[in-house]
Amino acid sequence: xxxxxxxxxxxxxxxxxxxxxxxxxxxxxxxxxxxxxxxxxxxxxxxxxxxxxxxxxxxxxxxxxxxxxxxxxxxxxxxxxxxxxxxxxxxxxxxxxxxxxxxxxxxxxxxxxxxxxxxxxxxxxxxxxxxxxxxxxxxxxxxxxxxxxxxxxxxxxxxxxxxxxxxxxxxxxxxxxxxxxxxxxxxxxxxxxxxxxxxxxxxxxxxxxxxxxxxxxxxxxxxxxxxxxxxxxxxxxxxxxxxxxxxxxxxxxxxxxxxxxxxxxxxxxxxxxxxxxxxxxxxxxxxxxxxxxxxxxxxxxxxxxxxxxxxxxxxxxxxxxxxxxxxxxxxxxxxxxxxxxxxxxxxxxxxxxxxxxxxxxxxxxxxx
Numbered sequence: 001x002x003x004x005x006x007x008x009x010x011x012x013x014x015x016x017x018x019x020x021x022x023x024x025x026x027x028x029x030x031x032x033x034x035x036x037x038x039x040x041x042x043x044x045x046x047x048x049x050x051x052x053x054x055x056x057x058x059x060x061x062x063x064x065x066x067x068x069x070x071x072x073x074x075x076x077x078x079x080x081x082x083x084x085x086x087x088x089x090x091x092x093x094x095x096x097x098x099x100x101x102x103x104x105x106x107x108x109x110x111x112x113x114x115x116x117x118x119x120x121x122x123x124x125x126x127x128x129x130x131x132x133x134x135x136x137x138x139x140x141x142x143x144x145x146x147x148x149x150x151x152x153x154x155x156x157x158x159x160x161x162x163x164x165x166x167x168x169x170x171x172x173x174x175x176x177x178x179x180x181x182x183x184x185x186x187x188x189x190x191x192x193x194x195x196x197x198x199x200x201x202x203x204x205x206x207x208x209x210x211x212x213x214x215x216x217x218x219x220x221x222x223x224x225x226x227x228x229x230x231x232x233x234x235x236x237x238x239x240x241x242x243x244x245x246x247x248x249x250x251x252x253x254x255x256x257x258x259x260x261x262x263x264x265x266x267x268x269x270x271x272x273x274x275x276x277x278x279x280x281x282x283x284x285x286x287x288x289x290x291x292x293x294x295x296x297x298x299x300x301x302x303x304x305x306x307x308x309x310x311x312x313x314x315x316x317x318x319x320x321x322x323x324x325x326x327x328x329x330x331x332x333x334x335x336x337x338x339x340x341x342x343x344x345x346x347x348x349x350x351x352x353x354x355x356x357x358x359x360x361x362x363x364x365x366x367x368x
Contacts, residue, residue: 026191026204027244030225033190034182035099040138040173042093044128045069046111046120046145052164053089053123054115062090062115069126089117093128093141095173102178106171109141119164121147130173141173183236184229191225191243198222199251207248212239255363257352264345266352268363276327277360279351 045065046053054062063083070077077083095109111125123145130139145167183189193200201219208217208227217227229239255271293310297303355361 023247023249025244026207026246026248029200029248029250030191030193030204032183032240033192033224034184036181037099038097038132038138038179040095040097040130040132042128042130042141044091044093044111044141045126046089046091046113046117046123047087047126049087049089049117049120049123051086052118052121053085053087054113054117056083056085056088059090059115062088065090089113089120089123090115091120091125093125093130093173095130095139095141097132097138097175097179099181100178101175103175105175107139107173107175109169109172111145111167111169113165117165119147120145120167121164123167125169125172132179136177138177138179139173139175141169143169143172145169183240187228187231189227189229189236189240191227193223193225195253196221196223197251197253201225203248203251207246208243211246212242257361257363257365259349259352259365259367261349261367264349266345266348272361272363274327274355274362275360277355277358279355 043065045062056063062085066083066085066088067077090113091111092114093109093111095107097107101107109125109130111120113120125142125145127140127142129137130141132138146169147164147167191204193204198219201222204225205217205219208225209215215228217225219225227243230236252271253269255273256269257272258267259265291310293308295306295308297305352361352365356363356365
């Protein structure tokens with residue numbers, strides 16, 4: 001027994017040592033063509049609110065929905081009835097139908113106010129059909145809305161934590177219709193990479209052919225890989241389970257820098273490198289201030305008091321020394337070189353654009 005335990009430990013150690021560093025599974029890099037989620041949407045009413053619902057005078061669709069619902073339940077309102085309800089809110093209900101979902105399965109839904117309701121906290125969603133892009137009903141949603149926030153107001157003061165007009169119902173929808181999905185065509189199954197990369201596609205093909213069997217996989221382009229798989233459903237599922245759990249080292253992606261001009265965020269990947277260049281950066285600030293000046297006339301001069309503005313404009317420019325940035329082969333060296341300039345993130349955006357124009361930045365600069 002002890003010898004067997006030692007043998008198993010040795011096998012586990014060898015398996016861990018054989019797995020490449022930073023390896024990823026094929027299921028993290030690619031998906032099976034045809035296996036996908038489907039978006040659902042519906043309209044419904046949330047009732048039971050504590051006076052935080054829609055103001056019916058400003059949201060006529062809420063009143064119309066209530067009248068239609070009561071009519072379907074056998075309640076007929078007298079003509080000209082004016083409804084002033086504060087405990088009802090019109091909402092949009094959204095959900096994602098997972099692949100291979102069957103009738104009777106429960107899925108999560110998100111409930112979002114579409115009127116002027118102050119809060120959905122404590123409300124209950126009434127039965128709302130969820131439709132797909134083809135107009136067919138695939139699920140029915142109903143249940144208590146859970147809102148991850150709280151708020152209170154009194155005397156003109158208001159305190160609020162998180163968002164109150166969006167909630168979630170765990171398992172709040174029941175699937176009524178399944179969406180048929182086909183895994184492949186005939187004897188072939190197709191894998192689609194999450195990002196187009198010829199190097200990664202070649203490595204996925206090699207991992208399948210070496211790990212499972214020679215000649216099973218072939219790349220059609222930089223994104224789509226054709227794999228020969230068993231045609232029996234049970235054997236095909238087991239085969240895809242083996243394929244998805246194969247480990248491989250993905251190819252290094254293209255050098256890219258993402259710049260968000262609205263927030264000043266700059267994100268670089270590990271492939272970014274710079275050539276030797278010289279950078280000088282200085283800050284220019286302009287300060288304009290005004291001070292009212294009162295001019296009063298001399299006594300008995302019959303003049304009038306005049307208020308004038310005195311403007312004070314100051315122009316300040318901080319000197320920037322010329323720094324030489326040496327060529328960096330790694331992301332750490334690039335960050336170290338850019339930190340040596342002492343620029344803010346907003347200044348860094350201008351520096352990166354200038355370096356790209358000068359040909360000293362070996363990366364794709366994308367501004368979002």
